[in-house]
Amino acid sequence: xxxxxxxxxxxxxxxxxxxxxxxxxxxxxxEKFATSxxxxxxxKECIDCGACVPACTSNAIFSSDDLPGDKQEFAEKNAAYYx
Numbered sequence: 900x901x902x903x904x905x906x907x908x909x910x911x912x913x914x915x916x917x918x919x920x921x922x923x924x925x926x927x928x929x930e931k932f933a934t935s936x937x938x939x940x941x942x943k944e945c946i947d948c949g950a951c952v953p954a955c956t957s958n959a960i961f962s963s964d965d966l967p968g969d970k971q972e973f974a975e976k977n978a979a980y981y982x
């Protein structure tokens with residue numbers, strides 16, 4: 900079970916600061932930050948700790964088990980960003 904960021908992400912990087920494995924990108928100092936509409940969690944690097952969830956002020960992060968039905972496409976979008 901990985902965590903997934905959805906379209907309500909405001910790219911404030913609070914989740915990045917909370918993540919112990921550095922699996923959330925793009926960061927402000929990365930080239931893709933300006934053109935990305937949201938942050939993404941690498942499903943292969945995520946250790947399922949959930950530290951990002953309470954750090955997210957926009958309620959954009961869900962576990963794959965709790966991802967709302969209307970947000971299912973974001974599981975693929977997060978994985979595709981890293982693929």
